[in-house]
Amino acid sequence: MASIASVTRQLGALEISSKPNTSRPTHEKKPSQSKNVSQLLSKFAAPNPFPVKATISKSSSQTSLATKQPSRPPSPPKPATKPAQPTIDIGRYDGGLELDNESRGEKVHGEAAETLALDSSVSQTRPTREWHLTDFDIGRPLGKGKFGRVYMVRTKGEPHYILALKTLYKSEIVQSRVEKQIRREIEIQQNLRHPNILRLYGYFHDEKRIFLMLEFAGKGELYKQLTKHGCFTEKRSSRYIDQMADALNYLHSKHVIHRDIKPENLLLGISGELKIGDFGWSVHAPGNRRTTLCGTLDYLPPEMVEGRDHSEKVDYWALGVLTYEFICGAPPFEDMTGYNATYKRIAKVDLRIPPKVSPEARDLITKLLQYDPEKRLPLDEVRRHPWVVKYRSKGHSTSMPMS
Ligand code: AMP
Numbered sequence: 001m002a003s004i005a006s007v008t009r010q011l012g013a014l015e016i017s018s019k020p021n022t023s024r025p026t027h028e029k030k031p032s033q034s035k036n037v038s039q040l041l042s043k044f045a046a047p048n049p050f051p052v053k054a055t056i057s058k059s060s061s062q063t064s065l066a067t068k069q070p071s072r073p074p075s076p077p078k079p080a081t082k083p084a085q086p087t088i089d090i091g092r093y094d095g096g097l098e099l100d101n102e103s104r105g106e107k108v109h110g111e112a113a114e115t116l117a118l119d120s121s122v123s124q125t126r127p128t129r130e131w132h133l134t135d136f137d138i139g140r141p142l143g144k145g146k147f148g149r150v151y152m153v154r155t156k157g158e159p160h161y162i163l164a165l166k167t168l169y170k171s172e173i174v175q176s177r178v179e180k181q182i183r184r185e186i187e188i189q190q191n192l193r194h195p196n197i198l199r200l201y202g203y204f205h206d207e208k209r210i211f212l213m214l215e216f217a218g219k220g221e222l223y224k225q226l227t228k229h230g231c232f233t234e235k236r237s238s239r240y241i242d243q244m245a246d247a248l249n250y251l252h253s254k255h256v257i258h259r260d261i262k263p264e265n266l267l268l269g270i271s272g273e274l275k276i277g278d279f280g281w282s283v284h285a286p287g288n289r290r291t292t293l294c295g296t297l298d299y300l301p302p303e304m305v306e307g308r309d310h311s312e313k314v315d316y317w318a319l320g321v322l323t324y325e326f327i328c329g330a331p332p333f334e335d336m337t338g339y340n341a342t343y344k345r346i347a348k349v350d351l352r353i354p355p356k357v358s359p360e361a362r363d364l365i366t367k368l369l370q371y372d373p374e375k376r377l378p379l380d381e382v383r384r385h386p387w388v389v390k391y392r393s394k395g396h397s398t399s400m401p402m403s
Helices: 006-015 029-041 096-104 110-115 170-175 179-190 220-227 236-255 314-328 339-348 361-366 380-382 386-391
Strands: 136-144 149-155 162-169 202-204 209-214 266-268 274-275
Touching: 006 162, 029 149, 029 236, 096 149, 110 179, 110 361, 110 386, 162 170, 170 179, 170 209, 179 202, 179 209, 220 266, 236 274, 236 314, 236 361, 236 380, 236 386, 314 361, 361 386
Parallel strands: none
Antiparallel strands: 136 149, 149 162, 162 209, 202 209, 266 274
16 A cells, blocks of 8 residues: 555655756756765665555545646556555645745846756756656645745656655845855755655756755654644653764765754654754865854854854754753753853853753763863764663664654
8 A cells, every 4th residue: 555655765766867968057056066965975875764654545635737838648557467556635735836926036147047047857966857847736735934835746647756845936045145055955955865864856946936846744843743742752852862863973974064953954754753854054064164153042052152163063062952952842051031141051061951851861961062072972872872772662773653
């Protein structure tokens, strides 16, 4: 029986890929960065290890976008032995893409237009087939981001992949002066393959928008769960931290520093597994150290609030903050009197762990929240820490359903 996970898994295996393209110009405008990233990242291909049960409904109420383009040739008939794919309900489309497109965004010109002419079918490193909006049935809205809406979609062609389609308005990206950052985010994410990192399967653009074909995170935002529950049990926190440590270790092995780890940037897959879903502040840093101040103050380490050089060890610190926030419901250095007070508490490592926190969790938090980056517990040791090992479910190194 097909499930959302199995369909998305097939998508991962297929790579929606490999149309050699010589006629169109590549968007790999910055060979030094993108080439390096892909050289470093391209070997990794992790299967999705999360078997799931998804609700399957035969009543699909989604609406297809009107198509002006010639339709693709129909797929060849399936062999009689192949079981028919049940329809996965992608929900009702609200017409938001057309509404937005009428009222929002303008054409961009010049260098910005070139930077944002993002199309994975002409990527030098991982070319995909050519995609258009008309290739998808659009379903329910999943959310609104800063630059556009996100929808649950299904590819019209067999075998009907389920995805999240994220729209970004080019003119708004340009207004916020983040075109290079967005491009970098896309180039980095396209090359990452890890079960706890949201996959980017492909991307395309039209005059006004960029569309990202993202792995569908069936259980939505982790932040909403945290808000709903106030805090997580130590078991649940420990399992998330195990997955985070694994994903961060992978990123660092590819010379990517995330730099903006916080609950708002984490999504949950269909089995409740954690997915790092935002690369806006990632830096591909093969050896060099950066001093740009970025991210929210609560998760920043002392070296960043003090404007000193920093390394991948900033993510170790953020992991400590995340552990604390999962268990206690608020970040450790939060100070309601303002940024200055938070800044001072971070710089002093003014850490106060409530008595309800177990000794093992306390030990891990303390070992990650070290002023000296070199003294922070390395990620593979985080994964071997007694508090993490204690709750890891048998047979799974990362995934686990949440209690
Ligand atoms: P963003 O623009 O990434 O902030 O996305 C806006 C909202 O859309 C998020 O807060 C999520 O609720 C939802 N969303 C984004 N990406 C996905 C995804 N891959 N799967 C499911 N929901 C998503």
